[in-house]
């Protein structure tokens with residue numbers, strides 16, 4: 461239960477290991493191992509109540525709590541968390557084994573205990589491998605939790621099971637290897653050592669309970685704050701994204717605005733993408749819609765035209781609205797003939813029928829002027845100006861057509 465809870469912490473909203481994880485899970489796991497150790501010890505000597513040296517017993521608790529906290533602390537470092545579990549496994553297993561053998565040394569017994577080095581080595585190996593597996597499963601659990609994948613629960617359960625089995629195996633191996641030589645121990649002879657009698661078991665259980673309560677308390681307050689911070693952070697990021705979108709898009713048609721267009725073109729220039737065609741589109745006769753049916757209908761028409769432009773251009777270009785009934789389309793890495801085809805398709809679509817809520821509009825057309833990068837200029841302002849001049853040239857020549865900028869025929873206004 462203590463092991464499961466110590467892994468469960470990361471599910472409660474924390475997507476990334478946070479310093480409160482070692483703070484909470486370390487003591488939780490440490491106390492779990494500690495309690496398990498003393499239960500196994502007592503089970504192993506069920507015919508009489510074992511007595512323990514207080515200082516050594518408390519020190520064994522401290523070792524395992526600090527060790528487990530440091531072990532979980534390794535998860536705060538990306539490198540140790542992801543690939544290299546050796547350091548964390550050494551800390552975890554060292555503290556668990558340290559607690560176990562110090563706990564064994566804490567027993568005040570009338571018998572002299574002999575140890576078997578082979579079993580000790582085996583128990584150390586078992587606990588080290590256990591922690592390596594547990595750490596891998598814990599890392600997978602974190603990955604799944606971050607993805608909101610319910611498989612995280614299986615990894616959590618897996619880590620718990622592995623730990624239960626490994627710690628129990630270490631305790632059983634580490635307890636089985638002892639046997640009595642039948643001689644009186646030094647500690648018993650001295651009689652000066654403080655020891656834990658069975659009556660002290662209650663305060664001890666209370667102490668462990670207190671540790672549990674304390675960590676739950678820390679966890680609750682820290683996590684509450686962390687959760688609300690995470691929520692605020694998320695809201696702030698969303699609001700920032702909204703603001704950024706609003707600053708870069710036209711509020712009526714949701715097309716990119718002049719600012720966004722400028723940024724987009726500068727990015728393409730910096731990537732040396734050429735040739736790059738800038739189509740300046742101005743609707744012919746749009747004012748009439750406003751004058752006859754009002755601005756709301758004019759707005760409705762602008763939205764429909766914007767959608768249509770986006771549909772026609774698709775992935776082949778970038779559509780922006782720079783004001784009133786003026787749109788810019790950027791098309792790159794195409795032959796001039798292909799660009800003329802796109803422009804003609806746009807003209808034919810714009811002069812189609814529009815079913816609006818109050819009326820049907822079928823008299824619209826457009827004038828399109830085209831400038832080319834790098835042929836007509838190297839910066840956004842010059843290219844837009846030249847495309848604009850070409851567009852007005854078409855307006856003067858009778859509208860509803862497309863032309864490329866020509867320096868001789870279309871001198872720039874001084």
Ligand SMILES: Nc1nc2c(ncn2[C@@H]2O[C@H](COP(=O)(O)OP(=O)(O)OP(=O)(O)O)[C@@H](O)[C@H]2O)c(=O)[nH]1
Pocket residue numbers: 712742743744745746747748750754755756757758759762783784785855
């Ligand atoms: N409904 C609506 N109208 C707008 C908006 N922005 C600008 N306008 C109007 O769009 C019209 C654009 O003017 P012009 O381009 O001179 O009108 P036009 O009839 O297309 O004239 P030509 O381009 O010479 O054919 C003006 O009447 C503006 O008031 C808008 O967001 N919504």
